[in-house]
Structure formats: structure tokens, C-alpha cells
Amino acid sequence: MARQAVIQVRDLVARYGEDIIFDRVSFDVYEGEIFVVLGGSGCGKSTLLKHLVGLISPDSGQVIIGGDDISRCDDATFQNVLKKIGVLYQGAALFGSMTLSENVALPIIEYTDLPQRSVATLVRMKLGLVDLDGYENHLPSEISGGMKKRAGLARAMALNPKILFFDEPSAGLDPVTSAELDNLIVHLNRSFGTTIVIVTHELQSIFAVAHRVIMLDKHARGIIAEGDPEYLRDHSQNPFVRQFFNRQTKKNRDGTEEK
Amino acid sequence: MKRFTGDLQSCNYEVSESGQGGITLHVQGKMDASNAATMIETFSDLVKDRQPRSLTVDLQKVSYLDDFGALVLVETRKMMSNGKNHFCLQNVNDEASKVLSILHFESLEKGDPFRKKRPPAMLIRLGEATIHHASDLKFLLSFLGSVCLSLLHVCLHPKSLRRDDTFLCMQKTGVDALPIVGLISFLLGLIMAFMSSVQLRQFGADIYVASLVSLSMTRELGPIMTAIIVAGRSGSAFAAEIGTMKISEEIDALFTMGFDPTRFLVIPKIIASIIVVPLLTLFSDVFAIIGGLVVGILTLDLTANAYITQTIKTLTLFDVFLGVFKSGVFALLIAWIGCLRGFQVKGGASSVGQATTSAVVSSIFLIILFNSVFSVILRYWE
Ligand SMILES: Nc1ncnc2c1ncn2[C@@H]1O[C@H](COP(=O)(O)OP(=O)(O)O)[C@@H](O)[C@H]1O
Ligand SMILES: [Mg+2]
Numbered sequence: 333m334a335r336q337a338v339i340q341v342r343d344l345v346a347r348y349g350e351d352i353i354f355d356r357v358s359f360d361v362y363e364g365e366i367f368v369v370l371g372g373s374g375c376g377k378s379t380l381l382k383h384l385v386g387l388i389s390p391d392s393g394q395v396i397i398g399g400d401d402i403s404r405c406d407d408a409t410f411q412n413v414l415k416k417i418g419v420l421y422q423g424a425a426l427f428g429s430m431t432l433s434e435n436v437a438l439p440i441i442e443y444t445d446l447p448q449r450s451v452a453t454l455v456r457m458k459l460g461l462v463d464l465d466g467y468e469n470h471l472p473s474e475i476s477g478g479m480k481k482r483a484g485l486a487r488a489m490a491l492n493p494k495i496l497f498f499d500e501p502s503a504g505l506d507p508v509t510s511a512e513l514d515n516l517i518v519h520l521n522r523s524f525g526t527t528i529v530i531v532t533h534e535l536q537s538i539f540a541v542a543h544r545v546i547m548l549d550k551h552a553r554g555i556i557a558e559g560d561p562e563y564l565r566d567h568s569q570n571p572f573v574r575q576f577f578n579r580q581t582k583k584n585r586d587g588t589e590e591k
Numbered sequence: 592m593k594r595f596t597g598d599l600q601s602c603n604y605e606v607s608e609s610g611q612g613g614i615t616l617h618v619q620g621k622m623d624a625s626n627a628a629t630m631i632e633t634f635s636d637l638v639k640d641r642q643p644r645s646l647t648v649d650l651q652k653v654s655y656l657d658d659f660g661a662l663v664l665v666e667t668r669k670m671m672s673n674g675k676n677h678f679c680l681q682n683v684n685d686e687a688s689k690v691l692s693i694l695h696f697e698s699l700e701k702g703d704p705f706r707k708k709r710p711p712a713m714l715i716r717l718g719e720a721t722i723h724h725a726s727d728l729k730f731l732l733s734f735l736g737s738v739c740l741s742l743l744h745v746c747l748h749p750k751s752l753r754r755d756d757t758f759l760c761m762q763k764t765g766v767d768a769l770p771i772v773g774l775i776s777f778l779l780g781l782i783m784a785f786m787s788s789v790q791l792r793q794f795g796a797d798i799y800v801a802s803l804v805s806l807s808m809t810r811e812l813g814p815i816m817t818a819i820i821v822a823g824r825s826g827s828a829f830a831a832e833i834g835t836m837k838i839s840e841e842i843d844a845l846f847t848m849g850f851d852p853t854r855f856l857v858i859p860k861i862i863a864s865i866i867v868v869p870l871l872t873l874f875s876d877v878f879a880i881i882g883g884l885v886v887g888i889l890t891l892d893l894t895a896n897a898y899i900t901q902t903i904k905t906l907t908l909f910d911v912f913l914g915v916f917k918s919g920v921f922a923l924l925i926a927w928i929g930c931l932r933g934f935q936v937k938g939g940a941s942s943v944g945q946a947t948t949s950a951v952v953s954s955i956f957l958i959i960l961f962n963s964v965f966s967v968i969l970r971y972w973e
Contacts, residue, residue, distance in 0.1 A: 492658065
């Protein structure tokens with residue numbers, strides 16, 4: 333059975349001024365999968381993510397989410413697409429002047445007709461889902477980095493979007509917290525059927541959560557590998573991909589290590 | 592057995608009665624964000640209408656349930672438990688029970704997370720405000736001290752001044768402000784000359800327009816206007832810059848790298864301001880005099896020569912020095928209070944906004960206050 337593609341990227345070209353970051357990239361993300369974009373620092377992962385959520389318009393090419401080409405559709409359609417997606421930013425991007433519950437409640441109050449009391453209960457459920465019970469009235473400046481990430485996740489999930497985007501969810505977290513976050517991601521994916529797109533270069537996370545990965549490369553300006561991470565680790569044709577997955581340093585042609 | 596049915600967007604429900612005042616709700620379809628609000632409303636009306644002894648929700652035909660759906664169930668349960676009545680779920684399928692279990696549906700206590708912290712009693716608030724202001728004052732003094740020490744240090748070791756930063760700050764505070772200072776002073780001179788000419792003309796004292804404009808500008812208005820513009824342009828910028836560095840831990844980074852944040856950030860700003868604001872004031876004086884001159888020539892039939900001679904005759908070197916000295920003091924105040932407010936930032940973005948506002952308001956207050964002090968001193972000195 334062919335699965336349905338919820339995100340289709342076609343011949344996407346991204347550039348900052350004269351620098352072409354990637355050239356004619358195409359891939360699909362299917363419904364209900366955990367899709368990981370990986371690659372070394374500076375290869376354009378965050379740039380790709382910004383294109384996927386419409387923060388940057390592509391130089392050329394298309395990003396199609398649920399059938400709508402977000403770079404060409406009108407404003408109303410784009411607003412509708414935005415309701416289908418949630419984004420967890422690298423620094424969580426919580427609003428500093430609002431408590432955690434106000435942060436999570438904001439989209440719920442704006443976009444649904446739920447009565448105030450029910451919003452309160454729902455917010456409590458959302459925060460409970462990310463293990464933040466009891467922190468409803470804390471300000472973002474009063475909690476730790478891992479907690480901010482989880483609160484950001486609760487806010488991204490506020491309207492149960494069909495697709496969740498994560499920019500480096502484990503950056504800056506200790507291994508235990510980061511593993512917990514991975515579990516949470518898998519959990520959400522299984523229980524709600526949410527499609528999840530993650531940008532990361534954290535190997536352990538990749539093996540723990542990814543159903544499918546694409547790997548970007550700075551020099552190739554595009555995708556150099558696509559598929560199951562474990563398969564790529566062991567069987568990729570591209571030596572650089574195998575090195576990346578096996579955490580080896582760059583080798584020169586003759587097999588000696590680069591200094 | 593009676594049955595009622597109702598339609599709710601992507602989901603509909605059916606009510607059946609099951610003896611002893613109990614009813615069963617058969618929900619069919621999706622329970623998600625799209626219909627949660629309507630469902631809550633409908634069910635609460637239903638409960639209110641029929642006052643059932645017990646309520647069973649049958650989820651057999653529910654095809655999708657997420658936390659919004661769970662919310663509907665929680666809210667319905669809450670309504671029932673208000674009257675100490677019985678509530679239960681029936682035919683919960685695997686997926687729904689998974690969702691309900693990760694949401695801790697069973698133990699989800701009834702409470703309101705929006706319990707706003709109640710504002711404390713008035714006396715407590717009064718006390719807290721006093722303590723707050725006292726510690727504010729303490730910080731103000733200690734900041735003043737550290738600024739003085741750093742200034743002293745820079746005077747003794749001029750090499751330790753960050754020269755590039757100082758020049759950049761001089762450009763931003765001084766050169767970039769020149770157009771707006773010039774324009775405002777020119778218009779001010781124009782207006783002053785125009786308004787006073789109407790009065791002075793009645794006495795045939797046209798020529799004294801030149802004296803009035805030049806004297807009031809150099810002694811009072813020039814320094815004040817320039818200082819207020821600089822407070823709005825640069826004082827706010829100092830506060831915002833340092834405040835943002837504070838919340839993004841850049842100040843902490845400076846500290847742990849062994850730099851004194853005051854010497855690193857504040858001294859260049861203070862020195863740059865003290866150098867450029869008096870210069871700006873001189874420009875402001877000149878532009879205002881030119882404004883007056885334009886009015887004099889165009890509406891008063893004065894010659895440029897006569898106007899300028901009168902101006903030179905009126906002004907003494909002391910007046911010019913006084914204006915320059917005052918503006919130097921104002922510059923010190925603006926830079927000091929701007930940086931101080933920046934260092935007082937705590938928390939998030941809104942705090943930066945407050946610091947910026949407060950920097951401008953405090954600078955303007957201090958400018959006016961010090962100007963009054965100068966006036967009083969001069970009154971007895973001259
Ligand atoms: N706003 C920008 N303007 C110009 N170049 C940028 C900008 N943002 C990123 N870049 C460049 O684009 C490349 C990819 O950046 P980014 O997508 O942030 O990488 P990654 O997230 O994979 O580490 C980098 O070489 C970076 O220098
Ligand atoms: Mg990045």
C-alpha cells in the first residue's frame with residue numbers, strides 16, 4: 333500500500349544572497365512517520381526547516397504540505413496550513429512574559445471556542461503529557477533548559493497539529509533528558525499518529541526515533557543519502573555517510589586519519 | 592428505551608435511557624479539536640436538562656480520540672461529579688485507552704491551573720515596594736561607584752580604554768544624531784525668532800530677536816534639547832543593548848572571561864557621550880541662530896550683518912562654556928542611567944522594554960533636575 337505523502341518537496345533551491353545552500357532538493361515525508369534530517373553543522377538543516385514551515389520562501393521549487401504549495405498559495409490557505417503544523421524551536425522560543433500555562437493556552441484560546449475552564453483543564457493535560465505538572469504558573473526564566481524544551485513541545489502540540497517540526501531537540505540537553513525527550517517523541521507519534529520531522533545530528537536520537545532519514549551535505553549542496561539509519565550505517569555506498577553514522581573522523585584517501 | 596440523536600460536525604451522538612435515571616451516550620465519529628467546544632456545550636446542556644443519576648459514555652464507534660476528545664470526557668465527568676453522580680466509560684478501544692492513559696485520565700484531578708497568584712495585601716505590597724526601591728538605590732550607588740572606579744582606572748591606564756568601541760559609539764551617538772539635532776534646532780530658532788519678533792516689533796526692538804535667540808539657545812535650550820534627543824536616541828539604545836546582553840548571558844560571559852562589564856561596556860559609552868554631546872550642543876546653537884537669522888532677514892528686514900553683529904555682541908564666552916559644560920553633565924547622566932537600566936534587566940524581553948522606557952524617562956527627569964540646580968547656583972554666583 334502506498335503511503336500518503338504529507339510533505340512533498342520538489343526541486344527546492346535555497347540561497348542566502350549569492351550562497352546557494354542547497355540546489356534542487358526533492359523528497360517526501362509520509363503520513364505518520366518520524367522523519368529525520370541530518371548532516372554536519374552548517375549544512376543547511378535549519379535552513380531547510382525554515383523553508384518547510386514557510387518562514388523563508390524558496391528561491392525556486394515547491395514545498396507542498398497536505399496538497400497546498402505553501403510558497404505560492406494565498407494567505408488564507410497558508411493560515412490553514414499553519415494550523416496543521418507545530419514547530420519546536422531550538423531555544424524553545426517560549427514567551428518570556430507569560431507563564432507556561434499561558435504560553436500553552438495562547439493558541440487554544442485564539443483558535444478554539446472552548447470555555448475558559450476547559451482550556452485550563454486542557455492546558456493541564458498538555459503539560460502533564462510532557463511531565464510538567466506543577467509548573468503551570470512558572471515563568472520560562474524560572475525553569476531549566478530541558479523543561480523549556482518540553483514546555484515548547486506542549487505549546488507546539490497545543491492544537492494537535494498533524495505535523496510537528498523539531499529543530500535540534502536534544503541540543504543542550506543531558507543524555508538522560510534527551511533520551512526522555514526521544515521517548516516522548518515516539519510516544520506522541522504512536523498515540524496521536526502525528527507526523528514528525530526532526531532536524532538533528534545527535535546519533536543516539538536518530539537511532540532511537542527515526543523511521544527514515546535524509547542526510548544533507550554542504551559540498552554536495554543536497555541530499556547524499558536517504559533511507560533507514562541502521563541500513564545506511566552498515567551498507568551505504570558513500571564512505572562519508574558511513575563515517576558519520578559510525579562517528580569516525582575524516583579519513584584521507586589512503587586511509588590515514590586527517591590531522 | 593428512548594433514543595435521541597444529535598449531530599456535531601464530524602461526529603454524532605445518540606442518547607438511550609437505561610432505567611433508574613441513568614442514561615447512556617453513544618458517540619460516533621471523531622472527537623478532536625474541531626468539535627470539542629460544541630460537544631462540551633451540548634453535553635453540559637444535556638446533563639443540565641435531564642439531571643441523570645448516572646451517565647455512561649459509549650466509545651465503541653469513536654474512530655478517533657485525542658486530548659481534545661479526552662477533554663470532553665473530563666468536562667462531562669466534572670459536570671456529573673458536581674451532583675455526586677456516577678460516570679463511566681464503556682467500550683473503550685485500544686487506541687482511545689492508550690490516549691486516555693498517557694493523559695492520566697483517571698487521576699486527572701479537578702483543579703484550575705490558572706490559579707492566578709492573588710495580589711498580596713496592601714501593607715505587604717507597600718513593604719515590598721519599599722524594599723525594592725531601597726535595593727534599587729543600593730544598586731544605583733554601587734553602580735555609580737563601579738563607574739567611578741572604572742573611569743579612574745581608564746584615566747590612569749588610557750590604553751585599557753576600548754578605543755574602537757568608543758569611536759563607534761561616538762559615531763552612533765553623535766554623527767548619526769546630527770541631522771535630527773540640526774533640524775530640530777533650526778526649527779526651534781525659527782519659531783522662537785518668529786514668535787518674539789511679533790512682540791518686539793511693537794517696541795521697534797527688532798534687533799533684540801538676535802539676542803533672545805542666541806542667548807536662550809546657548810544657555811538653556813540648546814543643551815536641554817540636545818540632551819533630550821540624545822536620551823531618546825542613545826540612552827534607550829544603551830539600555831536595550833546591555834539589557835539584551837544581560838538576558839542572553841553575554842554579560843555573564845564577559846564576567847567569567849575576566850572582563851569587568853562596566854569597564855568593557857559602560858566606559859566607552861560614557862566617554863563617547865561626554866565628548867560628542869557638547870559638540871552636538873554647539874551645532875544645535877549654530878543651527879538655531881541660523882533659524883533666527885532666516886526669520887530676521889525674511890520678515891524683519893534686518894541685514895545678515897546686523898543680525899550676526901548683534902549675536903556676537905550678546906554672547907559672552909561664559910555663556911557658551913556654560914552650555915557646553917551643562918551638556919557634558921547631561922551626557923554623563925544619560926549614559927550612566929541608560930547603562931544602569933540595562934544592567935537592571937531581569938527575565939525576558941518585556942523587561943528590556945521596561946528598561947528602555949525607564950532609561951529615557953529617568954534621563955529626562957535628571958536632565959531637568961540638574962538644569963534647575965545649575966540655574967539656582969548661577970543665580971547666586973553671577
Ligand atoms: N540568515 C543567514 N544569512 C546568510 N547566511 C546564512 C543565514 N543563516 C544561515 N546561513 C548560512 O547557511 C548555512 C546553513 O546554515 P544552517 O541552516 O543554520 O545550518 P545547520 O542548521 O545545518 O547547522 C551556513 O553556512 C550559514 O552560514
Ligand atoms: Mg541549526
